[in-house]
Amino acid sequence: MTDPGALSHLEETDPRTLSHLEEAVPLLQMSAITKRFPGVLANDGVDFDVAAGEVHALFGENGAGKSTLMRVLYGLYRPDEGKIAINGKATEISSPAAAIRQGIGMIHQHFMLVNTLTVVENIALGLKSSRGPLTDLRRVAKRVRELADSHGLKVSTDALVWQLSVGERQRVEILKALYRDANILVLDEPTAVLTPNEVDDLFRVLRQLAAAGRGLVFISHKVNEVLELSDRITVLRAGRRVGTLSREAASRESLVEMMVGHDISAEIRQAPAAGGDKRLVLAGLTVRGDRGQEAVRGVDLTVESGEIVGIAGVSGNGQRELAEAIAGIRAPEGGSALIDGKEVLGAPPDRVRAAGLAYVPEERMRDGIVPDFSVAENLMLVESGRPPFSHLGFLRARTIRRHCQKLVEEFAVKTPSLDTPARNLSGGNIQKLIMARELSGRPRVLLVAQPTRGIDVGAATYIHKRLVEQRDAGTAVLIISEDLDEVMSLSDRILVMFEGRVIGTADPRTSTREAVGLLMAGVVPS
Numbered sequence: 162m163t164d165p166g167a168l169s170h171l172e173e174t175d176p177r178t179l180s181h182l183e184e185a186v187p188l189l190q191m192s193a194i195t196k197r198f199p200g201v202l203a204n205d206g207v208d209f210d211v212a213a214g215e216v217h218a219l220f221g222e223n224g225a226g227k228s229t230l231m232r233v234l235y236g237l238y239r240p241d242e243g244k245i246a247i248n249g250k251a252t253e254i255s256s257p258a259a260a261i262r263q264g265i266g267m268i269h270q271h272f273m274l275v276n277t278l279t280v281v282e283n284i285a286l287g288l289k290s291s292r293g294p295l296t297d298l299r300r301v302a303k304r305v306r307e308l309a310d311s312h313g314l315k316v317s318t319d320a321l322v323w324q325l326s327v328g329e330r331q332r333v334e335i336l337k338a339l340y341r342d343a344n345i346l347v348l349d350e351p352t353a354v355l356t357p358n359e360v361d362d363l364f365r366v367l368r369q370l371a372a373a374g375r376g377l378v379f380i381s382h383k384v385n386e387v388l389e390l391s392d393r394i395t396v397l398r399a400g401r402r403v404g405t406l407s408r409e410a411a412s413r414e415s416l417v418e419m420m421v422g423h424d425i426s427a428e429i430r431q432a433p434a435a436g437g438d439k440r441l442v443l444a445g446l447t448v449r450g451d452r453g454q455e456a457v458r459g460v461d462l463t464v465e466s467g468e469i470v471g472i473a474g475v476s477g478n479g480q481r482e483l484a485e486a487i488a489g490i491r492a493p494e495g496g497s498a499l500i501d502g503k504e505v506l507g508a509p510p511d512r513v514r515a516a517g518l519a520y521v522p523e524e525r526m527r528d529g530i531v532p533d534f535s536v537a538e539n540l541m542l543v544e545s546g547r548p549p550f551s552h553l554g555f556l557r558a559r560t561i562r563r564h565c566q567k568l569v570e571e572f573a574v575k576t577p578s579l580d581t582p583a584r585n586l587s588g589g590n591i592q593k594l595i596m597a598r599e600l601s602g603r604p605r606v607l608l609v610a611q612p613t614r615g616i617d618v619g620a621a622t623y624i625h626k627r628l629v630e631q632r633d634a635g636t637a638v639l640i641i642s643e644d645l646d647e648v649m650s651l652s653d654r655i656l657v658m659f660e661g662r663v664i665g666t667a668d669p670r671t672s673t674r675e676a677v678g679l680l681m682a683g684v685v686p687s
């Protein structure tokens with residue numbers, strides 16, 4: 162745990178840098194907000210304020226209470242205790258409609274647009290004036306275009322929402338809030354779905370919105386983003402406000418320490434690729450997606466013993482289908498997949514596993530565990546039929562429990578007991594459980610999809626270390642991740658997937674984030 166004295170200087174905002182913000186009444190003042198869910202204290206007496214003209218970040222691990230605090234503000238939850246004042250006036254916000262009337266806009270993690278309507282229709286939806294004749298829609302369209310132009314929000318206003326890219330949909334949500342004259346704009350993890358270049362565009366728009374006098378709340382658990390965009394940063398941990406820092410007073414280290422409550426050194430040592438034997442060789446792999454589309458279009462790749470190959474890309478470019486086809490849980494369309502020279506493409510999952518593949522899936526709750534089974538049962542899912550756990554057809558209970566206990570300790574899985582249902586564990590601990598199970602079989606090839614998505618920083622660092630350890634022990638490791646920082650820090654080689662193909666490769670030691678980001682957006686250097 163942190164020495165309380167060590168952080169005390171961080172507890173308060175540096176008065177020198179923010180004097181200009183403190184002269185005026187804050188746009189928003191939330192005081193001592195407490196919100197309980199059954200068994201969870203999601204917000205515990207949290208103070209939070211936003212001044213006109215600033216971007217104020219809410220920073221913290223998954224589950225820290227960021228979304229809850231802003232859902233209270235947006236009238237989606239009633240707080241159990243606490244007060245909200247807008248422009249210095251105490252107010253009750255009983256619904257999103259009430260929040261909108263008070264000038265609050267919220268861009269959710271998952272967009273709330275109707276796919277089959279146009280951009281303008283979506284923005285008009287719920288406006289009183291839109292119930293009138295058609296001319297109203299035309300008026301809405303005109304104003305939407307004006308707003309889009311003046312704020313640098315590129316959107317095709319007449320397109321149907323399903324035709325838009327994710328970045329465009331997000332811009333529609335922002336336009337929708339601006340159309341309703343949002344003066345306080347909350348963005349809940351807006352960068353999670355964007356390419357690095359889209360993130361840059363978004364940040365430019367947000368800076369401009371703040372410069373025009375609005376107050377912005379930017380929710381993120383990514384320290385680099387928070388440092389890049391924000392004027393002030395409030396850190397939440399386990400429902401409590403740990404502190405509020407000005408941008409000038411904050412550093413990467415101080416923020417991460419405040420977030421996790423102790424010092425972690427997240428840097429991964431990068432060893433050069435060992436250049437071993439070819440463990441996994443894909444050739445011309447073609448796979449269809451759920452809607453019958455060609456999701457993977459002829460992918461060739463090789464992973465050697467002792468190297469980590471990272472596949473970068475924005476979600477939905479065939480990465481999921483690629484992983485599932487290798488693991489044997491999705492039928493391939495064509496091509497070949499060799500593990501140690503043996504064809505496994507199209508074989509059932511247990512045969513692929515027997516050939517040496519360990520698989521940590523993206524959909525952990527669906528494909529990685531049986532949520533209702535206990536921790537011990539989940540640890541034994543794939544191994545229980547083999548010696549030393551089974552003898553003459555009987556499971557050997559004591560051997561199994563000892564083995565499970567060892568795995569839980571070795572992988573630091575936080576669980577009340579081996580008999581706890583896996584569904585009760587946090588995301589980070591479920592991921593550690595899956596890793597423990599998969600690595601205990603000493604795989605030849607390790608395939609990990611989204612190793613740390615939705616996981617707190619402490620568990621993520623731990624998982625990164627174990628992946629590097631596997632690499633150093635000679636395993637061929639293939640990582641698929643939408644988190645560019647993760648791919649850059651872990652991989653010995655990077656492949657970028659775009660629209661089902663590997664459209665480029667990068668060397669993480671010499672390539673820049675921007676160069677990889679361009680490939681992720683489908684831009685191939687000429």
Ligand SMILES: Nc1ncnc2c1ncn2[C@@H]1O[C@H](COP(=O)(O)OP(=O)(O)O)[C@@H](O)[C@H]1O
Pocket residue numbers: 198199201202203221222223224225226227228229230
């Ligand atoms: N509707 C809900 N019902 C029960 N528990 C919830 C609900 N929403 C959030 N929680 C719990 O409250 C805590 C804070 O969650 P959340 O605000 O979503 O965190 P963050 O946005 O920082 O990741 C978590 O433990 C979460 O599981």
Ligand SMILES: [Mg+2]
Pocket residue numbers: 224227228229349
């Ligand atoms: Mg959240």
